[in-house]
């Protein structure tokens with residue numbers, strides 16, 4: 001596949017290859033970070049229950065909250081990996097970058113916890 005920034009690889013439109021890369025990236029993120037994997041498992045179980053109960057708005061709410069949380073977790077892991085690749089020693093700028101990325105991710109996780117908590121409480125009580 002073509003890398004437009006490095007101007008390497010073979011040009012052309014490869015949708016199946018893109019999908020394979022996306023799915024592979026999602027699985028890598030779950031393998032790399034177990035805290036991502038268990039959140040995905042909780043969301044998947046909740047999505048299955050809501051799907052069978054035909055609770056479409058709640059289903060979409062969980063889907064959106066999980067997508068946002070997962071995206072933030074993946075970008076956070078990517079930022080951490082790039083930082084560790086660039087600088088292996090202690091560095092104030094790396095600390096600031098990683099802390100900001102963690103702050104954004106924390107906000108998304110907090111939102112996911114709120115939404116999941118609300119939905120689980122709604123199912124139980």
Ligand SMILES: Nc1ncnc2c1ncn2[C@@H]1O[C@H](COP(=O)(O)OP(=O)(O)OP(=O)(O)O)[C@@H](O)[C@H]1O
Pocket residue numbers: 076080087088089090091092094095098099102
């Ligand atoms: N090279 C560095 N220089 C200075 N501080 C760093 C450096 N690497 C990490 N830190 C500090 O340690 C914290 C944790 O960074 P680390 O990369 O270990 O993430 P982590 O704890 O593994 O996060 P996660 O659980 O999301 O994977 C950062 O938020 C930052 O404050």
